[in-house]
Amino acid sequence: MKPMGPLPPEFADQRGMLTIGGRPASDWAEQTPAFVYDSAIVARRVARFRAAMPGIDLHYAIKANPHPDLLAAVAPLVDGLDVASAGELSRALAVREAATISFAGPGKRDAELEAAIAAGVTLNIESEGEATRALATAARLGIRPRLAVRVNPDIELKGSGMKMGGRPSPFGIDAARVPALVRRLVASGADWRGFHVYAGSQALSAEAVADTQAATLALAARLAEEAGQAPPLVNLGGGFGVPYFAGDMPLDVEAVGARLATALAERPAILRDSRFAIELGRWLVAEAGVYLARIVDRKDSGGETFLILDGGLNHQLAASGNFGTVVRRNYPLAVAHRMGEPAEETVSVVGPLCTPLDRLGDRVALPRAEVGDVIAVFLAGAYGATASPTAFLGHPPAAEMVV
Numbered sequence: 001m002k003p004m005g006p007l008p009p010e011f012a013d014q015r016g017m018l019t020i021g022g023r024p025a026s027d028w029a030e031q032t033p034a035f036v037y038d039s040a041i042v043a044r045r046v047a048r049f050r051a052a053m054p055g056i057d058l059h060y061a062i063k064a065n066p067h068p069d070l071l072a073a074v075a076p077l078v079d080g081l082d083v084a085s086a087g088e089l090s091r092a093l094a095v096r097e098a099a100t101i102s103f104a105g106p107g108k109r110d111a112e113l114e115a116a117i118a119a120g121v122t123l124n125i126e127s128e129g130e131a132t133r134a135l136a137t138a139a140r141l142g143i144r145p146r147l148a149v150r151v152n153p154d155i156e157l158k159g160s161g162m163k164m165g166g167r168p169s170p171f172g173i174d175a176a177r178v179p180a181l182v183r184r185l186v187a188s189g190a191d192w193r194g195f196h197v198y199a200g201s202q203a204l205s206a207e208a209v210a211d212t213q214a215a216t217l218a219l220a221a222r223l224a225e226e227a228g229q230a231p232p233l234v235n236l237g238g239g240f241g242v243p244y245f246a247g248d249m250p251l252d253v254e255a256v257g258a259r260l261a262t263a264l265a266e267r268p269a270i271l272r273d274s275r276f277a278i279e280l281g282r283w284l285v286a287e288a289g290v291y292l293a294r295i296v297d298r299k300d301s302g303g304e305t306f307l308i309l310d311g312g313l314n315h316q317l318a319a320s321g322n323f324g325t326v327v328r329r330n331y332p333l334a335v336a337h338r339m340g341e342p343a344e345e346t347v348s349v350v351g352p353l354c355t356p357l358d359r360l361g362d363r364v365a366l367p368r369a370e371v372g373d374v375i376a377v378f379l380a381g382a383y384g385a386t387a388s389p390t391a392f393l394g395h396p397p398a399a400e401m402v403v
């Protein structure tokens with residue numbers, strides 16, 4: 001038997017039939033495989049952030065879950081949306097005004113730069129070459145572009161699942177070259193919006209997050225001094241993680257907020273009038289989503305029992321351990337109509353794909369489940385449907401629903 005990660009708090013104390021957003025999971029038993037997202041859980045995470053970090057802007061990084069109905073529910077709750085492609089940009093523009101949207105990502109094509117500048121979205125500039133193309137596009141359109149500079153920081157987020165700073169990187173501009181670029185953007189007449197610094201993802205240590213934020217503030221102040229320009233906005237990045245696996249402890253967001261408040265109170269004078277933003281994806285939405293799949297077959301092989309579902313890594317790659325993890329560990333799973341019941345057997349829960357990678361639960365302890373029963377895979381609200389190889393092996397896509 002191998003352990004599973006913890007159920008998100010909204011599901012941990014449920015008994016009997018799983019409910020999502022107050023509705024029984026049996027409502028969707030005929031619609032599997034399906035993702036169900038509870039927008040009230042997202043609203044609760046936003047409220048917790050607001051209480052812990054008053055005065056800090058909250059941006060939603062929509063790549064975590066760009067489903068249009070979820071986006072429509074989240075957009076009014078946050079201060080901005082961060083997008084990473086023209087496709088995400090058009091979804092964001094459908095639910096928010098352009099001035100609150102920023103566009104980051106390496107390799108923005110000319111058409112993407114043009115769409116962003118024409119709409120009035122802030123571009124987080126990722127290289128000197130991209131700056132040249134953005135300025136030329138803006139001149140051609142006769143529009144003053146809103147440009148921020150994404151910094152490749154000389155710091156990294158310790159203990160994060162995915163480090164994105166402190167080393168050679170396709171993301172952002174090496175810190176040492178940033179002041180010259182800022183001077184150039186300002187001299188070109190661009191509306192310089194400030195800095196964007198993103199040092200990593202999926203961090204559960206409040207101390208590591210707070211240390212990174214403090215270092216980011218110091219870095220932004222140093223770059224601003226060298227550029228001779230006060231940044232209107234400093235996007236401090238995000239990296240707030242969620243507990244996926246056994247032994248993971250939730251991030252102490254209140255502790256992060258307390259340390260950030262202290263760091264901001266003591267910030268260098270050049271940042272006195274700046275606004276500060278934190279951009280979050282998974283922390284806002286991961287726990288709000290449940291992936292529901294039905295048992296198609298139950299079989300034994302070599303002493304191991306397999307529950308074979310009607311969907312697997314083609315919809316929820318991350319739960320199979322093949323998206324951003326080194327060692328495969330079990331996400332929390334449950335038999336949907338037997339929440340809170342004691343385990344009766346050890347089973348491996350697999351998808352229908354012809355690959356041994358398609359394993360959502362490896363020798364997990366569950367109440368007994370039969371063909372036709374629904375298995376719930378938790379923490380499916382971020383990097384699920386759009387971060388999975390849906391075309392692989394030609395099974396139908398999963399439905400997605402917001403409650």
Ligand SMILES: *Cc1c(COP(=O)(O)O)cnc(C)c1O
Pocket residue numbers: 061063064082104198201202238239240279280281282283382
């Ligand atoms: C992916 C990404 C995010 C969101 O990361 P999460 O781990 O989902 O919070 C935020 N900002 C940038 C620049 C990103 O690339």
